Amino acid sequence: MITKQDIFDFLKNAGIKHNDKVTIHCSLRSIGKIENGADGLIDAFCEYLNDGLFIVPTHTWDKVWRESPYYDVRKTVPDIGTLAEVAAFREDGVRSLHPTHSVAVFGKGADEFIRGEEKCASPAPLGSCISRLYEENGKVLLIGVGHERNTYLHSVDERLSIPDRLNPDPFEITIVDWDGNTLKSPPFHTHFTAAADMCVSEYYPNYKEAFEYTGAVSYSKLGNALVYICDCRKMTDTCRIMWERTDHDLCVSAKPIPKKMYEDIHKNRFLC
Numbered sequence: 001m002i003t004k005q006d007i008f009d010f011l012k013n014a015g016i017k018h019n020d021k022v023t024i025h026c027s028l029r030s031i032g033k034i035e036n037g038a039d040g041l042i043d044a045f046c047e048y049l050n051d052g053l054f055i056v057p058t059h060t061w062d063k064v065w066r067e068s069p070y071y072d073v074r075k076t077v078p079d080i081g082t083l084a085e086v087a088a089f090r091e092d093g094v095r096s097l098h099p100t101h102s103v104a105v106f107g108k109g110a111d112e113f114i115r116g117e118e119k120c121a122s123p124a125p126l127g128s129c130i131s132r133l134y135e136e137n138g139k140v141l142l143i144g145v146g147h148e149r150n151t152y153l154h155s156v157d158e159r160l161s162i163p164d165r166l167n168p169d170p171f172e173i174t175i176v177d178w179d180g181n182t183l184k185s186p187p188f189h190t191h192f193t194a195a196a197d198m199c200v201s202e203y204y205p206n207y208k209e210a211f212e213y214t215g216a217v218s219y220s221k222l223g224n225a226l227v228y229i230c231d232c233r234k235m236t237d238t239c240r241i242m243w244e245r246t247d248h249d250l251c252v253s254a255k256p257i258p259k260k261m262y263e264d265i266h267k268n269r270f271l272c
Contacts, residue, residue, distance in 0.1 A: 001032045002223045007044035010222045014141070014229050018048065021113075021138040023055035023130075025151065026083050030144025030227070031223035038086040046092070046106045053107040055138075059153055064173060065190065071099035072176040078102075084109035096129055099185055101151065103129050118175050121186040122166050124155035131155040133232040140232060144225035147204040147211075153233055154191065154201065156239050164249070165200065168191035196252040198243065203251040207239065210262040212250040214238045241265055261270040 014020060022045070034040050044052045047123040062079040064071045073095050078084035088095055094110045096102045097118035105113050114129055124130040130152055130155065133140070140152050147153065157165045170187035177183060193200045213219040216234035220227045242261045250257055 002031060002095070004044040005039065008040065008048050008104070010227075011045070011048050014220045015218075016139060017052070017227075018046070019051035020049060021055065021133060022049060022051040022141060023057065023133065023138065023152070024141040024143055025057065025081075025149040026081075026141075026146050026213070027144035027225065030225040032216045032225075034223070038083050039090075040086055040153070041083065042090065044120060046147055049107055052106065053105055053110060053113060053199035055113075055133075056084060056093075056104045056106075058084045058095055058102045058104050059100065059151070060102060061123070061190070064099050065170045069099075069171055069173040069188075070176075071097075071102075071126065071173060071232065073097055073102065073178055074176065078202045091239055095132070097130065098177055099188065100177050100190065101130065101154075105129070110204075118183050119175070119186060120188075121170070122189045123160060124151070124158050128155065131159060134159065134233075134236050138232045140228075140230040140235075142230065144227075146252070148202050148205060148227065150204055150228075150230065152235070153207070153239075154231070156236050157200070159236065160240055160243055162243065162249075164193050164195055165191065181200055187257040193252060195249060200251045203254060206251055206254065206257050207235075209259070210238055210242060210257055211235055211265075211270055213262055214265050215258075237260060238265060 001056050058078040060076050060078055078088050093104040095104045095108040096114035098120050101123045120128050166189040170189045173185040173188050175183040175185055216231050216238050218229045245261050
């Protein structure tokens, strides 16, 4: 049984500070039995991050799309598992109005952190909750999953203006806020990559060795789960350098990224 103290010890040993901004992607089953289940995990993270923010993705991209362009922050159930479903409707958190890539945020300043998400015209544009983890020196914890679930890397694509990442044919989404008011999104561009045979996120594991080499990602364990501890700024800057050097798309196939693209990037020395 994983207890609250076990989670505290894990976070401390992982180098997470009490004022960090941390988001997670998590397979609860991979961890093993947790005291009080998903709620117990959320409670422990919130208590530990008492001067920071705990950010849980509550994405709805499989329900909110061109043929069903409607998102109700009070009712639309997330697509991405039990933790998201529990976090989305807890009264101690606040869920954002991003229609496809909402997050539930817990902690001081949560209301301010999610402000303006209804104005997003793509999944992870500059200024969105996901993208702001760069400016805020945020961390991503991948618990029992790999970089194929690392939504933050979509924000890297948008920050670096990687071509062929967004559908050029937008549509408008109806958004219902916490008070039942109806809003309209700007013309919204979903993820779409013509050159790939599936979503590019399935090829984000191509970055794994580069992130390890530059110190952008380290590893730990929580219960039975392997955990990737990801530094958002270092991941972004590692990607920036590689994309400046490449002559082809790094994430449209399983083709490995040559080490020469990152072997002279020294740990802890990144572009800003």
